[in-house]
Amino acid sequence: MGDFYLCFSVEEKEKPQKATSGEIVGYDFGLSTILTATDNRDIHSPEYLQKDLVGLKKLSRLFSKKRKGSNNWKKARKNLARLHIAIANRRKDRFFKLAHTLSSRYKLMSFEDLDMKKMAKLWGRKVLDHAFSEFLSILKHVSKGYDTVLHFCDRYFPSSKTCCLCDWYNKDLQLKDLVWTCQGCKTKLDRNRSACFNILRAGASAHGLGDIRPHPEAVSVGIQESHLL
Numbered sequence: 001m002g003d004f005y006l007c008f009s010v011e012e013k014e015k016p017q018k019a020t021s022g023e024i025v026g027y028d029f030g031l032s033t034i035l036t037a038t039d040n041r042d043i044h045s046p047e048y049l050q051k052d053l054v055g056l057k058k059l060s061r062l063f064s065k066k067r068k069g070s071n072n073w074k075k076a077r078k079n080l081a082r083l084h085i086a087i088a089n090r091r092k093d094r095f096f097k098l099a100h101t102l103s104s105r106y107k108l109m110s111f112e113d114l115d116m117k118k119m120a121k122l123w124g125r126k127v128l129d130h131a132f133s134e135f136l137s138i139l140k141h142v143s144k145g146y147d148t149v150l151h152f153c154d155r156y157f158p159s160s161k162t163c164c165l166c167d168w169y170n171k172d173l174q175l176k177d178l179v180w181t182c183q184g185c186k187t188k189l190d191r192n193r194s195a196c197f198n199i200l201r202a203g204a205s206a207h208g209l210g211d212i213r214p215h216p217e218a219v220s221v222g223i224q225e226s227h228l229l
Helices: 053-065 071-105 116-123 125-130 132-146 191-206 221-228
Strands: 023-029 035-037 106-112 149-153 179-181 188-190
Touching (some): 023 191, 106 132, 106 191, 116 125, 125 132, 132 149, 149 191, 188 191
Parallel strands (some): 023 106
Antiparallel strands (some): 023 035, 179 188
16 A cells, blocks of 8 residues: 545635744754754754664665565565655654744744755765755745744855954864864854854844844853763
8 A cells, every 4th residue: 555645725814923022043054963043042953864774774675685576676665665755754744843933933033055965965964864955945934924034144154264253254264173263352162153143143134133243152152062072
């Protein structure tokens, strides 16, 4: 037996819901923490693909050993496809729930416009497991129902290399540098935390909400945590 789907057609007459608060937030995408937030409500990935990797490898091996076109080959292919679908559905369910939670909480969310295909080539399965592009697509759809504004910074915006406190530009910053010291204001910065504040500032400025400057402690909050990992 195959899969069964129920489709409903509804007409929505209610006006868009408003965010329950006037909060705004900036997010920086990363590998260890999928989204680092300016308000410390960071979002971590359940990594559904990684959790089922053993099962996927087992089913893939069984599938590869079957004679192509045989009944056992068709059965093995269906079992492998079914697990992939289950992983995708769990991820999508979480994305929809998360999108509703965020859209009801914030009136403005600011992100980077990232080249996810290029990132996937560099870091492989982990980026694919985060499925960031799929999440943003769902968030764009859900946020319309809450009248929430989404802002996307330019792809080449130097969010990580710019100090969010004094705007000093660190041209020598490398991907491996998770913590760095600004030569302008001498503040020790958490790379992702500083970047998310720069992303928020860009979004707030674009929508006339003024220039937002964090307290030095806000951008160093992740430094102690990263050293404990």
